[in-house]
Amino acid sequence: MSRPQRVIHVGIGVFGRRWCGEFLKSNVDDGTIEVAAIVDIDPAALERGRAALGLPAERCYTDAKEAFARTPADFCTIAVQPVHHEAIVDLAIAHGLDILCEKPIADTMEATNRIARKVAAAGRRMAVTMSHRFDQDKTTLRRVVRSGVLGRINAIGMRFHGDMRQHMAWSSRFRHEMADPLLIEGSIHHLDIVADLAGSRCRTLYATTWRPDWAEYRGDTDGIVTLHFDNGVRAVYEGSVSHPVGLNTFYKEYIRVDGERGSAILAHRDVEVFVRQDFWRQQHREGQGQKIAPLAQPKWINHWLIEQFARWRDGGPPMETRVEENVQASALVFAAIESSRSGAPVDVQRLVAGG
Template sequence: MTHKVLHVGAGGFGEDWCHRFLPPNVADGTIEVVGLVDIDATALEKSRQHLGLKVDQCFTSAEKAFQMVDADFCTIVIPPALHEWVVDLALARNMHILSEKPIADTMEASVRIADKVRAAGLKMGVTMSHRFDQDKSTLRALVSGDALGRINTVSCRFAGDFRVYDSWGRFRHEMDHPMLIEGAVHHLDIVANLAGAPCTSIYARTWKPDWAQYKGDTDVIVVMDFANGAHGVYEGSSAQATGLNDWAKEYLRVEAASGTAILDHREIEVFHRHQKRARQTSRQGTGQQVSLLSGMKWANSLLIEQFCHWLDGGPSMATNVEDNLQSVALVFSAIESARLGEPVKVQEFIQSFRKSSSNEA
């Protein structure tokens, strides 16, 4: 069936949703966008044209939009600190929710949102778009099979040149932890997904070079342990000089018992260990090239479709809000680790907020 959508957030990345992610799902009948919200009238008009909506379907007030629009679910693409406010508006109208990551701007708010959604008996998904991009999906399919054997380490590097103020959206330059909350939220999620098990321990160091025009830390190094014995390493920076591994061009390497898989700039190659050789050496660029998976939709367009299948009675999407607490906990436990200067036990970290939420209730 076609699901009616109220979309909140038409500017910035919200315009990408209105221009790139929602239209394919409108075209094939998965959704119908019946309302659009943004406080910026200029952004609202631009995205209205992308979606072909009528003027009376557009609102600068979220409260008015939720009062006036009859929709099956809402999509939220605004800064994380405002997510809970919109979630509350949606739940009051008995609407399901599909939100941009992270769930919220704090672990406390993320747990509150998950608890509210569960109590309301509604469904909420989180768009971890990079995990579901074509290249990462291909790498996941490759390493989750038997071809490379048990995973030992997963490494990820993101290096972007967003050092100048407003080159990565003004609100990120004013955040305390822009790289962790707005960048590593994707990358740590990908590392954990490739590792194939919940993270048990995380240790993070963060800093800001003097050329970075940010309030908070732009550079991070994170070490992760997983319940299945795998380990992860992440290095991320939004203040690099050349942007060698910018968005959608990240470097990922999976080392396994019988081989290595490398993803770099959307190209994947595999190296297999030769059993008859006592020792071998290889270099990037000389491995077996792997073709990317085929598909009509990727990233957020695919996740919108998966969310609608879930609403239609299909399986719960992998990034449902409850499971996504594992992902958002990686970010906030990394922030806590950087503050303490020592590793944090991730599952205990999550449970501490669950207990706090229960006590408050």
């Protein structure tokens, strides 16, 4: 790659701290990027980001407008709450910057489609950090599925069970105050992973979501989603952030992919494979399959996605999570919300088309 690409980073809350201390930093250290400016409306948060990145005070701003106006840059990274993503996207477009944004693209399907249209009209690049799909364990499972060893994929099951029922247990206040925290803040990753493993667009989805009375949230914390993909794959997803014991929390989810000739299981980051033999009525037991060694590479999750974005800007392959593709992940979430409200299955592509 040529010179380090100049980045304006916006949002240094709970996850933004990881951006400054880990994701941006590793990419500064290896010369992929340099941080031209950081922004947070909260001066204390800004100071934490400044210290983590070792920036001079004059490159730290409490006003995004001022930061964008004063700082020559190549792209911006956005880690503010979803409801505020669009305002920062607008600023980036106005200043001719590309955009790497935290998931989800926005907090409604209307804003999601609007952002995708604006980015296309401006001819800018925008991608979304679907961190978990690009983690080591999920990438290893994906490699197994794509290798063909399971044959044609038939069905997928995924479980996410986190114990975050107490107020503020899910890190940031907004999740406890918003509608649909499970789907918008958690399942966006999981439904995206399921769709990626299915290898096809989702046609129809049915969901039911609820909030058990022990969950200290305003919106629904629990849900079950069934999905039917264009290529015939069916999937079921169970999610909860009010689970009693956190059996499969973030980074330790359970995924089972069943094909014509085999099954692959990811549980607590370990991948195992069971391949059908030519015997009568087989029975196997989880935990006793063929263990698959995790893929090895220097960067995972957002460390890797920042590098992918810089390479794309430098003429490399377009990112898989570019906004025009990633609207599919948002459509899964907003279709699930609509289905849970109406009690009826939802045509997912209608939402992508803006209907």
